[in-house]
Amino acid sequence: MAPSKQPHRDAYSLILEAIDVGVYKPGDRLVESDLAERFGVSRTPIREALQRLETQSLLARDGRSLIVSSLDHNQMAELYVVRTELEGLAARLAARHATAEEVRVLKDMVEEDHALVNDPSALARANRRFHKQIHLASHNRYLVQQLDLVHRSMALMATTSIAAEGRGEDTLVEHAAIVKAIEERNESGAYEALKAHISQAFVTRLKQDTDA
Incomplete structure (x- = not known):
């Protein structure tokens, strides 16, 4: 058959x-x-x-x-504006709604991802899983849907900012700060920590494009 x-x-x-x-x-x-x-x-x-x-x-x-498709400079900038706000909102809601088990998963992810620091491709995949977990921990299905659309568009960027020298270590430090705020139920802290994380990734990507 x-x-x-x-x-x-x-x-x-x-x-x-x-x-x-x-x-x-x-x-x-x-x-x-x-x-x-x-x-x-x-x-x-x-x-x-x-x-x-x-x-x-x-x-x-x-x-x-x-x-x-590929994204030009303006499209990339516009995408990061939307991503920054939506991701920040997800972190804020995660600080409000995440279960103890979801926080544990986020903490484990940060710990386990240290083994991937020298493998940008693997760390980039782990980074996507980490952000997806925060999206789910927001417990808002409509926000998750919008962030899925944003992350699909992120795939149209030819490189990952994590590939920049030193960015892997910095990413995990930033992830740890986000998780700490979520665990402490610090909604504004989680919002600001995640927005700062996305902002730094954008700065790194702009530098990569300038050097290309």
């Missing part, structure tokens, strides 16, 4: 994840037949997933082809 195709709904998630982890980078061309073969999904759901990603501006037209 031939293996069944993956469900229609999976095509979008599979392509999105591949962009998020850097399999497909800004400027890369996505070919329907190649994607269908890679993911073991028929071409119809692949085609519909590509249309959805284009509608969300994660893909752009290059003639008749679709490529992974």
Whole structure:
């Protein structure tokens, strides 16, 4: 019996994840037949997933082809403005609503991520998990949805700010400060700590672009 195709709904998630982890980078061309073969999904759901990603501006037209979008300086700045406020709000709500178990998970993440300091790619993935955990700890489904959209757009940046020299260690120090404020139920402190963390990441990225 031939293996069944993956469900229609999976095509979008599979392509999105591949962009998020850097399999497909800004400027890369996505070919329907190649994607269908890679993911073991028929071409119809692949085609519909590509249309959805284009509608969300994660893909752009290059003639008749679709490529992974890239962000110019203004788009990146606009994205960071929105991300800073939404992430800060998530931290504020996490300080109000996070369970003891959720705080424990955040503390464990910070501790375990010290082993990844010399592996920027792994630390970048861990950083996304850390932020996702804060989003969930906010216990606000609508905020989580909006932050998911923001983080999808973050995948359109060709590099991670964590790759900058010394940024890995600084990131974990900043994460620890965020978790401390959440654990202490310090809503304004958590808000400011997370906003400062995103602001520093933006400064680092601007420096990376200048040096490129």
